[in-house]
Amino acid sequence: xxxxxxxxxxxxxxxxxxxxxxxxxxxxxxxxxxxxxxxxxxxxxxxxxxxxxxxxxxxxxxxxxxxxxxxxxxxxxxxxxxxxxxxxxxxxxxxxxxxxxxxxxxxxxxxxxxxxxxxxxxxxxxxxxxxxxxxxxxxxxxxxxxxxxxxxxxxxxxxxxxxxxxxxxxxxxxxxxxxxxxxxxxxxxxxxxxxxxxxxxxxxxxxxxxxxxxxxxxxxxxxxxxxxxxxxxxxxxxxxxxxxxxxxxxxxxxxxxxxxxxxxxxxxxxxxxxxxxxxxxxxxxxxxxxxxxxxxxxxxxxxxxxxxxxxxxxxxxxxxxxxxxxxxxxxxxxxxxxxxxxxxxxxxxxxxxxxxxxxxxxxxxxxxxxxxxxxxxxxxxxxxxxxxxxxxxxxxxxx
Ligand code: APR
Ligand code: PHB
Numbered sequence: 426x427x428x429x430x431x432x433x434x435x436x437x438x439x440x441x442x443x444x445x446x447x448x449x450x451x452x453x454x455x456x457x458x459x460x461x462x463x464x465x466x467x468x469x470x471x472x473x474x475x476x477x478x479x480x481x482x483x484x485x486x487x488x489x490x491x492x493x494x495x496x497x498x499x500x501x502x503x504x505x506x507x508x509x510x511x512x513x514x515x516x517x518x519x520x521x522x523x524x525x526x527x528x529x530x531x532x533x534x535x536x537x538x539x540x541x542x543x544x545x546x547x548x549x550x551x552x553x554x555x556x557x558x559x560x561x562x563x564x565x566x567x568x569x570x571x572x573x574x575x576x577x578x579x580x581x582x583x584x585x586x587x588x589x590x591x592x593x594x595x596x597x598x599x600x601x602x603x604x605x606x607x608x609x610x611x612x613x614x615x616x617x618x619x620x621x622x623x624x625x626x627x628x629x630x631x632x633x634x635x636x637x638x639x640x641x642x643x644x645x646x647x648x649x650x651x652x653x654x655x656x657x658x659x660x661x662x663x664x665x666x667x668x669x670x671x672x673x674x675x676x677x678x679x680x681x682x683x684x685x686x687x688x689x690x691x692x693x694x695x696x697x698x699x700x701x702x703x704x705x706x707x708x709x710x711x712x713x714x715x716x717x718x719x720x721x722x723x724x725x726x727x728x729x730x731x732x733x734x735x736x737x738x739x740x741x742x743x744x745x746x747x748x749x750x751x752x753x754x755x756x757x758x759x760x761x762x763x764x765x766x767x768x769x770x771x772x773x774x775x776x777x778x779x780x781x782x783x784x785x786x787x788x789x790x791x792x793x794x795x796x797x798x799x800x801x802x803x804x805x806x807x808x809x810x811x812x813x814x815x816x817x818x819x820x821x822x823x824x
Contacts, residue, residue, distance in 0.1 A: 430579045434458045434550075435747055437570040437583040439558055440590030441470060441551055443533060444715030444732040446540035448587055450490050451740035453549055457747050460581055462555040462572055464590075467541065470553075474620055474692050475533040477644055478629070478726035480817030481526040483733040492539045499645055500531035505815065506629040508780070511795060512678055516802040523805075523812035530629070532644045533729050555579075560586055560599040564709030584710070585743060589736075591716040592701070600708040612698035612777060613784050616640075616723060617655040619669055623688040625649035631724075631780055632676045633798065638724075638781045639676035641685065649686075652723075654781055659695055666690050698722035700774055702766060705759040706735070712758060714739050719766050721773040724780060730817055731769050735762050737820060753823055761821050772814040 436452055438445045441463030452459045463470060479487075479500070487493045504521035505528060521527045544551055555572040562568045563586060570581045588596020597605070614637070625643030632639040637654035644650055651673055666689060674682030701720040706713045715732030738761055742754035779797060783790070801807050 430577065431582060432460065432579070433582045434460045435583060436460075436585045436587055436743060437568075437581045438462065438587045438589055439560070439570060439596050440588070440594055440715075440717065441465075441553070442589065442591055442715065442732075443536055443540065443729060444717070444736055445587070445589035446537065446544060446551070447487075447490060447492075447733065447736045448589060448714060448740055449549055449551070450492060450540060450543055450547075451736065452743060453544075453547055454491065455740070455744045455748065457744060459550075460583075461544075461549070461551040462558055462570065462581075463551060463553050464555055464558060465553070467553050471534065471537060471541070473534065473537075474618075474650075474694070476723055476726040476729055477530055477532040477642065477650060479529040479531055479733075480730045481528070482817045482820060483730045484529050486733050486737050487536070487539075490543075492536070492543045495535065495539055496529070496531050499535070500529045501643060501645070502527050502529050503629065504528070505812065506631060508631045508633065508798065508801075509678055509681065510633040510798045512634065514798065514802065515678075516798070518808075518812055518815050520812045520816035523809045524816035526816050528816065530643050535644075536729070558590075558595055560588075560596060560711065563599060563711040566710070568710040584747065586711045587739060587743075588711055588713040588717045589715050589732075592720050594717050596711060596717050597703055597713055599711065604705075604708055606704045608700075608702045608704070610700040610774065612700075612722060612781070613657065614654050614781060615657050615659065615695050615697040616652045617659060617661075617664060617669070617695050618650065618652040618693070619666070619690040620644070620692040621649050621651070621688045621690050622647055623649050623686040626681070626684060630677070630681060633780045633782075633794070634676040635782070636672070636676050639673055641673075641677070641681075651685075655695060657697055661693060661695060664693065666693075669693070696723065698724075698777060700770055702763070702770055704763060706762050706766075707755075707759045712739055712743075712755075714762075718762075719770065721770055722777045723773075724777040725769075725773045725815060727769040727773050731766055734765050734817075734820060738762050757823065764821065765818055768814065768818045
């Protein structure tokens with residue numbers, strides 16, 4: 426197969442999800458050439474429904490990347506979230522009060538749309554439906570990425586490669602197995618989620634109920650997102666809307682359940698819960714960001730926020746190296762990003778444990794879980810620590 430087309434660029438970005446697109450946008454704003462390769466169609470990427478709560482640090486990075494316009498108009502700023510348990514107790518994770526910063530509800534689907542629009546407006550190069558993407562010579566000074574499109578072969582010669590191709594991508598797998606260490610945890614349940622064009626509750630509310638976890642969330646004043654904990658082998662066909670609404674309401678105290686406005690779902694899906702971290706996040710000229718390097722369970726909505734903080738660190742590091750010959754940020758990228766990743770990985774694991782019912786949970790575990798919720802409701806010290814993490818740990822700089 427002959428190479429038909431060779432392009433040279435500074436950074437070849439594999440993956441056009443939020444991580445890849447945001448990195449492309451930030452590099453472009455700093456005058457660093459880059460090309461994004463996305464294996465799926467634009468329609469597919471924009472059709473994915475994912476989480477929708479942003480830490481304030483993420484909001485600031487998006488604004489700083491010139492993609493905060495619609496977010497500032499349509500995003501719903503709020504002071505945190507509530508947790509209900511035992512059918513009657515309620516506490517508030519008030520990030521505004523305890524961590525001095527609010528949260529923002531704004532869907533990942535909207536962020537991806539905003540990023541695609543910004544890339545197009547600036548003339549950024551995003552290749553959709555790039556097939557058979559392969560990484561070459563990543564441990565040399567002349568790495569490249571090959572792909573085919575419409576049957577033609579292409580090659581991108583670059584200075585660096587950013588692996589932003591999600592959990593199932595090729596980038597992480599391009600690092601020799603002996604050079605990677607993987608940490609993984611699978612949870613014995615999933616989340617059954619729906620999106621409905623109904624007004625959401627005014628607050629984001631998590632429930633730990635004897636029937637399992639549930640969550641009322643929001644996208645905009647006429648779009649709501651709800652989830653219930655489900656078994657891993659759950660079949661979507663067994664969950665018509667009526668059954669979902671009935672089960673959701675049963676997991677909340679009566680007054681909250683009654684306030685939920687039901688309607689036809691416009692999306693329904695099941696996601697298993699998993700924690701995964703691959704170390705290190707760089708190898709030679711390849712740098713991983715976002716889901717390519719780590720997955721967190723959705724509890725606490727850290728996945729997108731971590732992708733944004735990785736990109737903040739990586740864009741700063743690539744710009745320092747390429748424009749100023751300063752390699753300190755790039756050489757510390759993996760360690761710095763991983764510290765924040767582990768902070769969120771630990772928090773998501775902890776919050777998952779606090780709010781779900783586990784199949785093997787004995788009476789002692791159950792009491793300990795209820796006790797932790799009561800303690801959180803009564804201790805300022807514990808609440809402050811939880812709020813600091815829910816609101817998002819700070820970004821680091823070199824010391
Ligand atoms: N070549 C090119 N692109 C690829 C390849 C490949 N071999 N494999 C996967 N991709 C693309 C996917 O189609 C997807 O669009 O990479 C993109 C990765 O995007 P995401 O999976 O959204 O990951 P990321 O950008 O890191 O965003 C993290 O997504 O999964 C959520 O909770 C997570 O909100 C977080 C966010
Ligand atoms: C969501 O709105 O999708 C969401 C909100 C909060 C979470 C997880 C998901 O903790």
